[in-house]
Amino acid sequence: MSRDAFLLELAQRAPVLTDATAREAAATDRSGLLPPTSPFAVVAATAVDHVVATLHLAHEHRVAVVTRGAGTGLAGGAVADDGAIVLDVSRLQHLEIDVANHRAVSGPGVLTAHLDAEARKHGLFYAPDPASAAISTIGGNVATNAGGFRCVSYGVTRDAVLGLTTVLPGGAVVQTGAGTVKDVVGYDLTSLLVGSEGTLGVVVEATLRLLPTPTAVATASALLDDAAAAVAAVAELGATGIRPAVCELVDGPTLAAIDDLRGSDWSARGGALLLVQTHGSGAAADIDVVTEVLRRHAVSVATTTDEREAEQLFAARRDALPALEKRGRVLIEDIAVPRDRVAEAVDRIGAIAAEHTVPIFVLAHAGDGNLHPIVLTDAGPRDPLPPAVVTAADAVFGLALELGGSVSGEHGVGLLKGEWARRQLGPEATALAERIRSVFDPHGILNPGKLL
Ligand SMILES: Cc1cc2nc3c(=O)[nH]c(=O)nc-3n(C[C@H](O)[C@H](O)[C@H](O)COP(=O)(O)OP(=O)(O)OC[C@H]3O[C@@H](n4cnc5c(N)ncnc54)[C@H](O)[C@@H]3O)c2cc1C
Structure with missing residues (x-):
């Protein structure tokens, strides 16, 4: 089947964009990789049926599909050239907060920070918080197994996923995970799909664990001479037995870039920044111990229990990447x-x-x-x-x-x-992963050339 005939058939079953602006906008992510050409079409899915139709036709006609959330990825996972169509699922934004069961049922296009904000209206929160939470999607987070600031005590995205609905090449819709806190039936396909970077299927719904918002939050910010002093402080913190909810480090040259971006004066006050946050009823007592340790290493230490003030400190940390990208x-x-x-x-x-x-x-x-x-x-x-x-x-x-x-x-x-991933996994685990991939995607249409 010719490309034109394929697009004609696809356009009868899903919204297809072929104008240059839409194709260029969907060609890359935030990795800095620029493909030489743009994808030959973009499917702007607004319903799960559009995803099903796209994967049915693409599987039948061996057309490569690059799934796209918000395109904030940093590894080139959503990069697509003329050899592929992009399946944009960012418009699938249904969201239900199930207060009684402390969970959310989310479409893939919901922004991470929006889900968290909606949960907070009910005294709950969504723990995974990539620095890109305001701009990245739940589908992208699931596909990359995103981490973030709070992972140190709450775990990564995989720890928050209770179940997934995924469309496979060919168009079958598969439900994995019971959505309950405990569920040990069968292989853990949900965990396999989390972090699969759009190579096994397209996530169209995620059931996610929510947690009660912490009763108290305390934050310490320390300015130190350099990154070596900061990691020495972190090592000593580890020995106290206190497990902070957040422990972020920014080195001196990055502080200078943030200052350039925001007009702040971090780099004039220290050569590295450490932000440590504690959660729960013992937050204040824990931050006292943290502060005591930090004082032994730092030029200055400040603490706050005001969450808005803490948020401003974390905003500086979130500025780090945009500040460097500007340079x-x-x-x-x-x-x-x-x-x-x-x-x-x-x-x-x-x-x-x-x-x-x-x-x-x-x-x-x-x-x-x-x-x-x-x-x-x-x-x-x-x-x-x-x-x-x-x-x-x-x-x-x-x-x-x-x-x-x-x-x-x-x-x-x-x-x-890819090359380094294969080196890390070794030949046996790489071969096993390739076999698993071909079970889900026998014609290799999903994100070819990515992951492995
Ligand atoms: C300023 C900045 C800060 C960042 N900070 C962090 C951080 O702290 N922690 C962190 O982990 N990451 C961080 N990132 C990286 C990025 O935001 C994450 O990787 C995020 O999970 C990507 O989400 P996205 O919606 O943009 O996905 P995209 O970039 O669109 O896609 C990422 C990958 O997921 C696949 N995919 C997307 N949606 C689906 C779906 N529904 N089904 C199947 N596959 C899908 C794509 O094919 C691609 O392989 C940061 C990025 C920026 C720009």
Whole structure:
């Protein structure tokens, strides 16, 4: 079947956009990868039936499909060129808050922060909170198994997913997970689908765990001489037995970029920022212990129990990536290492930057060992990355594996990290993953070339 005939048939069953503006807008994400061409069409799904029809026809005619939420991904998972159509599910925005069962039933296009805000109207909240919560979708979060600030005590997206409705290539709709807190029937297909980056099926509904909002919240912000002092403080915090809800680190060069963006003065006051938050009835007592530890390492420490004030501090942390993006093209890495190797990781990332003479900025979800070393380059968006940037990035991935960690803690593999993902998994696990993929998607139409 010709492309035109395929599009004609598809357009009878789903809204199809073929104008250049729509196709260009759906071609890339926030990874910095720019495909040489745009997808040949975009399906702007407004109903699950549109997803079913698209996957039925694409499977039958072997057309590649790139599923898209908000396109905020940092690994190139939603990048699409002329060889594919984009299936945009961001308009599927139904949302029900099931107060009695502490859960939400959400369409894939609901923005993460919106779901959380709706839950909060009922004294509940949605724990996974990527820094992109205001702009990313639940479907994208599920597909990437997104992390965030609160993971250190509440877990990642996978820990919040109780069940999924997913459309498979061919158009079958499969329900996984009973949606109950406890459910051990059969293989855990829900967990398999979480983090599958649009390679196994298209998530059209998620049943998500909500939690009662904490009775109290306390926040400490510490300015320290440098990132090494900050990770030393985090290590000592770990030994207190207190498990903070949030523990975020921003290094000095990133603080300077935030200052440039917002006109703030963080970098004049310290060479690294640590934000620690405690939740629950013991929050105030816990933050006292945290503060005592931080004072031994920091230039200054401030605490607050005012949630709006805390939110302003976290807004600065959320500004980090946009601030760096303003300075040039960024290559965002996302390694995870065991908590007791964070100090070594930070130290050796500094050495890699010096050795290759490339600037590497460091943000970290320090409490759970997830670091974002961000390499900045003045290469244009369509230029190949300079060799020094590529070797420095490779050295950081190698470091993650050497320290017993992972090449991606939360952003996913996408187009950027396939080779490193295979290296981390090893040949047996890679072959097993490929076999599983072909069971779901025998013709390989979903996100070809991504993940593995
Ligand atoms: C400023 C900024 C801060 C960020 N901070 C964080 C952070 O703290 N933690 C974190 O984990 N990530 C973070 N990210 C990355 C990004 O926001 C997440 O990966 C997010 O989960 C992507 O959601 P999305 O809706 O934009 O998905 P997209 O980018 O549209 O897609 C991401 C992947 O999911 C697939 N996909 C999307 N929807 C579906 C669906 N319904 N069914 C099947 N597959 C689907 C796509 O094919 C693609 O492979 C950040 C990004 C930015 C720009």
